[in-house]
Amino acid sequence: MKSDRKLVAHLMRRAGFGATPKELDELTSSKSYEEIVEDLINPEKFDPIDMSYVERYYTGEPVAVHVGKWLYRMANTKRPLEEKMSLFLHHIFPVAWGKSEHGPSLYREIEMFRNTGLTNFKNILLNLSKDPAMLFWLDNNENHKDEINENYGRELLELFSMGVGNYTEDDIKNASRAFTGWTFRQPLSLYPYGHHHADFEFISDDHDYDEKEFLGQVGNFDGEDIIDIIVKEEAAANFLSRHLYNFFVEDEVQVPSWETVDPKDPQAIKELSTAYMESEGNMRNVLSTLFNSDFFKNSMNLPKVKSPTELIVGVIKQTGEFNSPTPGIHEFAVTTLNGSAFEGPLAIMGQRLMNPPTVEGWHTGSEWIDSGTLSERIGFVEKQFADPLKPGVSEMVSRIGSLNDNPAELVDRCLDLLGAVNVREETYKSLKTYAEELRELETSAGVHNLIQMTASTVDYQFA
Amino acid sequence: MTRPHGLLRAGYPYSTTLGMRRVTNFPTDIAFGENDILYVLLRSEGVASVRIWSTEDMDELTDELKGFGSFGSEDGQLKWPVNIITDDSGGIFISDEANHRITKYDQEGNYISKFGTYGDGQGEFNGPSGFALDIDNNFIVCDSKNNRIQKYTKSGDYISSFGTYGSGLGQFNLPWGLDCDENGNIYVCDWGNHRIQIFSSDGELINVFGEYGDGTAQLNRPTGITVDNHGDIYVADWGNNRVLMFNSEGQYIWSFYGDATLSKVARNYMLTNAVPNRLREMGKLEAEKYLRRPRSVRIDSDFRLFIPDFESYRIQVYQKDFIELDETQFAEPLRNPTLEVT
Numbered sequence: 017m018k019s020d021r022k023l024v025a026h027l028m029r030r031a032g033f034g035a036t037p038k039e040l041d042e043l044t045s046s047k048s049y050e051e052i053v054e055d056l057i058n059p060e061k062f063d064p065i066d067m068s069y070v071e072r073y074y075t076g077e078p079v080a081v082h083v084g085k086w087l088y089r090m091a092n093t094k095r096p097l098e099e100k101m102s103l104f105l106h107h108i109f110p111v112a113w114g115k116s117e118h119g120p121s122l123y124r125e126i127e128m129f130r131n132t133g134l135t136n137f138k139n140i141l142l143n144l145s146k147d148p149a150m151l152f153w154l155d156n157n158e159n160h161k162d163e164i165n166e167n168y169g170r171e172l173l174e175l176f177s178m179g180v181g182n183y184t185e186d187d188i189k190n191a192s193r194a195f196t197g198w199t200f201r202q203p204l205s206l207y208p209y210g211h212h213h214a215d216f217e218f219i220s221d222d223h224d225y226d227e228k229e230f231l232g233q234v235g236n237f238d239g240e241d242i243i244d245i246i247v248k249e250e251a252a253a254n255f256l257s258r259h260l261y262n263f264f265v266e267d268e269v270q271v272p273s274w275e276t277v278d279p280k281d282p283q284a285i286k287e288l289s290t291a292y293m294e295s296e297g298n299m300r301n302v303l304s305t306l307f308n309s310d311f312f313k314n315s316m317n318l319p320k321v322k323s324p325t326e327l328i329v330g331v332i333k334q335t336g337e338f339n340s341p342t343p344g345i346h347e348f349a350v351t352t353l354n355g356s357a358f359e360g361p362l363a364i365m366g367q368r369l370m371n372p373p374t375v376e377g378w379h380t381g382s383e384w385i386d387s388g389t390l391s392e393r394i395g396f397v398e399k400q401f402a403d404p405l406k407p408g409v410s411e412m413v414s415r416i417g418s419l420n421d422n423p424a425e426l427v428d429r430c431l432d433l434l435g436a437v438n439v440r441e442e443t444y445k446s447l448k449t450y451a452e453e454l455r456e457l458e459t460s461a462g463v464h465n466l467i468q469m470t471a472s473t474v475d476y477q478f479a
Numbered sequence: 480m481t482r483p484h485g486l487l488r489a490g491y492p493y494s495t496t497l498g499m500r501r502v503t504n505f506p507t508d509i510a511f512g513e514n515d516i517l518y519v520l521l522r523s524e525g526v527a528s529v530r531i532w533s534t535e536d537m538d539e540l541t542d543e544l545k546g547f548g549s550f551g552s553e554d555g556q557l558k559w560p561v562n563i564i565t566d567d568s569g570g571i572f573i574s575d576e577a578n579h580r581i582t583k584y585d586q587e588g589n590y591i592s593k594f595g596t597y598g599d600g601q602g603e604f605n606g607p608s609g610f611a612l613d614i615d616n617n618f619i620v621c622d623s624k625n626n627r628i629q630k631y632t633k634s635g636d637y638i639s640s641f642g643t644y645g646s647g648l649g650q651f652n653l654p655w656g657l658d659c660d661e662n663g664n665i666y667v668c669d670w671g672n673h674r675i676q677i678f679s680s681d682g683e684l685i686n687v688f689g690e691y692g693d694g695t696a697q698l699n700r701p702t703g704i705t706v707d708n709h710g711d712i713y714v715a716d717w718g719n720n721r722v723l724m725f726n727s728e729g730q731y732i733w734s735f736y737g738d739a740t741l742s743k744v745a746r747n748y749m750l751t752n753a754v755p756n757r758l759r760e761m762g763k764l765e766a767e768k769y770l771r772r773p774r775s776v777r778i779d780s781d782f783r784l785f786i787p788d789f790e791s792y793r794i795q796v797y798q799k800d801f802i803e804l805d806e807t808q809f810a811e812p813l814r815n816p817t818l819e820v821t
Contacts, residue, residue: 068699068700068717068718069653072653072655072670072700072702073559073576074524075505075522075523075524075789076505076523076524076525076526077504077505077523078524080524081523081524081525084524201762201763202758202761202762203758203762204758204759204762204763204764204766204767205754205755205756205758205759205762206500206755207499207500207745207748207749207752207755208499208500208741208742208745208748208749208755208792208793209499209500209739209745209767209788209791209792209793210500210771210790210791210792212762212763212766212767342577343524343558343559343577346524346525347525350525
């Protein structure tokens with residue numbers, strides 16, 4: 017073994033959506049931990065997923081169809097961090113379909129996240145500021161030189177880059193002035209022949225070219241200048257670092273509390289911020305620092321509740337049901353918001369992808385869990401592992417061994433096959449007892465029950 | 480029917496546009512019925528049905544829409560339908576790559592029968608997609624994920640098959656569209672290899688053309704194919720948002736990128752929709768005419784070319800304009816190009 021199996025499993029859960037037993041075999045036998053991190057942050061080493069193959073089968077207009085395609089990508093990509101960063105940016109720059117009901121803008125925005133997530137923070141914010149979905153979501157299409165709309169300028173500073181306490185009301189006004197004329201060309205109407213996408217457009221006549229003062233600097237700034245100034249601020253480095261820590265390392269308090277509640281691990285935030293400042297916001301450098309750090313490696317047992325997306329994608333990756341396009345993946349994402357009569361599991365668990373609740377996005381960590389969502393989560397996992405003929409489940413059953421084996425070894429193998437899952441001591445004891453009780457059953461049915469039971473533990477809900 | 484010695488090609492003028500969003504969403508294929516009836520096969524995730532439409536379109540959008548089929552796996556239901564064809568006695572047949580079967584309906588859309596089961600054994604299916612009836616009234620079917628072509632009797636009894644996975648001659652990579660000509664030859668869209676392969680009725684390779692790209696005569700994931708009574712071959716070049724036309728030798732002749740106008744039903748609908756009319760005025764209206772991801776192409780006995788314009792919820796129709804030529808009007812093939820003034 018060139019790397020530690022549990023540590024690699026931890027990395028793949030956080031930087032991606034978990035690993036199958038076969039993937040863990042290959043990774044740990046051929047690469048060191050550091051080499052695996054290097055592969056994750058350089059996804060272009062691996063072929064992208066063939067979307068023509070995916071779109072040959074998955075078609076349709078509803079957002080649920082496009083979310084379904086995204087789930088398929090997350091589960092099958094050879095570039096897991098690319099998809100994870102798309103999800104991260106969707107978390108921190110949330111735009112909802114509900115306001116415009118213009119699907120193409122939403123899924124083109126996710127594509128933009130995919131293309132920029134591993135570049136640098138300036139490029140991310142610049143593309144975000146030119147993104148039609150965001151421009152409409154925060155009304156910058158209504159931001160004219162003779163009638164300023166401060167919505168985007170305000171959220172850019174408050175929620176997207178620095179956080180409250182690091183700028184003034186005048187900074188908001190002047191940032192907003194700098195983004196006047198940043199809009200999009202009107203796309204064709206939905207009727208009679210379907211959606212067309214929108215493209216960014218800069219209307220020079222509608223832009224305020226006058227002098228502005230922003231964060232203590234004075235000039236004839238436009239939007240790009242504003243972003244240039246922001247990304248050099250220590251506050252931006254700290255803000256992004258805390259987001260990354262919350263998403264990849266350990267559940268933090270929610271963003272509105274950051275002004276008053278200190279980070280759980282200030283030293284970790286400092287390390288990430290330093291990496292950010294030294295690399296001028298290069299995301300690969302920051303993420304390399306994060307995944308290679310001791311605080312990340314030691315975070316295996318820190319609380320980190322899987323988001324509904326992480327849970328669902330992690331499960332379908334392991335069951336193998338959607339290893340190739342198969343009908344039904346969009347049903348995970350169906351919501352009543354799209355006119356359906358019922359909600360799919362993503363919605364019931366509280367995460368309607370491409371339809372976040374507010375501009376603040378989803379509240380994460382323990383806020384994912386209440387009695388209703390926990391019951392849905394466990395029920396979902398139990399149901400997904402119920403069919404022993406699914407390719408991933410079938411492989412686990414064949415690899416787990418005999419019910420007559422030592423129960424502790426049996427449970428160890430089961431946990432390993434499910435992605436080297438960590439469980440609490442009391443869960444471990446219960447599973448051992450259950451493994452002993454199963455000896456009365458025929459082997460394949462018994463080990464299948466053990467897999468299903470292990471996946472259905474509360475411990476499995478943690479990343 | 481005997482093919483003419485040659486053609487004086489007079490052009491392919493645009494004829495009309497049929498359907499709109501709400502009535503012909505995601506048309507994946509069409510088939511011709513009696514009395515100018517079109518059976519438009521509609522497919523998207525969770526929705527699958529057939530819209531019965533007219534080549535005259537519809538004057539006004541009403542709720543009295545005709546159609547059949549629903550999403551599911553029960554007899555008569557559809558999940559991932561690919562092709563629809565009709566026979567001389569009014570039967571309608573639909574392939575379904577998720578239910579792994581071909582289903583027969585009567586003219587009214589009532590379920591009659593089905594054949595096909597999932598598997599990779601002889602006669603079994605894994606993702607049946609394009610299919611056609613050959614001159615002997617046998618079904619020729621793209622068994623797509625098994626990368627082979629299978630032949631069945633009209634009642635669904637297995638006869639034979641050919642093809643394996645690969646990129647060599649006669650091999651396939653997820654073949655999709657298929658058609659047969661009046662000589663019994665079989666035309667296959669070799670989707671993953673970006674080419675067209677033509678076989679005799681016995682599975683012997685006759686011709687191959689096409690390569691990956693977006694240039695003239697190049698293909699990007701060809702999906703649908705049809706052959707007209709002159710032997711001209713039309714290919715839905717899905718990834719390039721166009722239809723290409725080749726002559727019977729496989730020589731490139733023409734491209735169709737789309738020329739859509741407002742259909743009759745769309746005109747009437749838009750008369751009462753002020754805001755969308757303004758939005759169309761503000762947008763790049765020219766974009767509305769182009770084909771988006773066509774999955775199929777069909778030509779009727781009057782040489783009208785029907786292109787189901789998949790992502791624009793409509794059908795674009797062209798008219799092939801030509802004069803058939805005899806030996807005195809069309810020279811024999813030339814081996815070499817010439818600069819002689821003619």
